[in-house]
Amino acid sequence: MTRAVHLSGVSKRFGATVALTGVDLTIADGEFIALIGPSGCGKTTLLRLLAGLETPSGGTVAIGDTSAREARVRQEIGIAFQRPALVPSRTALENVRLTLEICTRPEVLSPERLLRAFGLGDFMHYYPHQLSGGMQQRVNIACAMVHHPALLLLDEPFGALDELTREALWDWLAEVLAADRQTAVLVTHNVEEAVTLSDRVVVLSPRPGRIDRILSIDLPRPRADRIGAAFLAEVRRVREALYAVAKASTAPAVPAKPPAPAP
């Protein structure tokens, strides 16, 4: 399997604050990676480095055979945020077309066909305010995928949706990405979401942000049965890793009690 993304010794500082340090990670072509960790562990910073929206303070970020910045210039990245990035005065179809108005890549998908494949065939001429939250998010993801990017970045795309819509969209996205062997990186706070969608879960620890451990999710796809023993065992494994990281990060730097004086 070819290498889609490679991060080597990546660090990022904002003034005196170290947001990320010593991040080494390789993502294979067609692989789905979830970034999970407590607040302030640098998940979004890592995603912005992959998007070429930030430059690393140290180390290298490579997308395919080029830097993240160059990959951005070549329009090889698509991104979907938690809040749908849609223009209110454009219909769903016009919003997807907006990506192609910017993009000059030759191999792009048909916006109409993509929206139909996303179950929005009857809603492509609706304006964002006429769509439900789940539909808006599907349009948002269509906007990020229509130019056929080498790397799809998802920043908590389902975080603002209700439980049932969210679960339906997990299964929908897993199916969409599997059909296309799309390389993707997802930032999430939701353990079930990470287990449903990803091949590997990268657990980050905070202050400074770094990779604590990487867990492979060896469950057969599709993973729609989220109350089965195997799924719950994986959820438990990821949650335990997350708790361990959270516990370590909240442990006081100095002992709570002063050491007893020597007799």
Add this chain to the structure above:
Amino acid sequence: MISLRSLLAYAVMLVSIPALWLLLVRFSHLPAVVLPPPDKVGAALWRDAPLLWDNTRVTVFEALLGYAWANALALALALMYLYFPISEAFLTPWMVVIKNVPFVTVASILLITLGDTLTPKIIVVVLVSFFPILANLVKGLGAADPVLLDRLKVLNASRWQLFAKVRWPAALPYYLAAHEIAFTGSIIGAIVAEWFFSRQGLGYLIVNATVEYRTDRLYAVTLIASLLAIAAYLLCKATEFWLFRWKTRPPA
């Protein structure tokens, strides 16, 4: 959006004005030279139509020219603030001073300096209408959705593409809101400028009619000036309704 209720409210107002006017004339017992009846004002409108038309054209021309300058300057400055933020810090004190010098005194200074020419009138119109446009443009251009900007930056959108596809659509509601105040204000500004230094225009006719105790003409000019300002306001509302028709359009 103009609702049926607001249309009805306008209709009631249009009927009420002449009715109240007639009642006031009938029961106040004021002489016609102080409060002319509507028919006398109507006669003045008919009799002085060529004079009123010529002077209205002058006022409208000055208002539109001044307004165009105000828009061009406000847009240029708002763009400079957006792309060179340091300029805002340096120019804001100047703006505060210019905005707060009473424009009546500025007008007098302009009269002495430039005399009865077009330039001082245009400057007065610009002073009246420039600031609301600048304030709303700055706010509107800054109100662009940062998430949408990031989405397009990831696609390596150019500065122009970010402006045309995200910043300008975001600024449009603010820009149109400014027009509602500033476009009407430009007509009032032109009349005030003529009132100060002019031998033509509606402002000049006001001074002339006041001096000559021609209240019928004074009321006729008031009527025309009001209609111009209302027309400017309604034009802004119609443009807003047309540009944002997508908000009320039913699902396709």
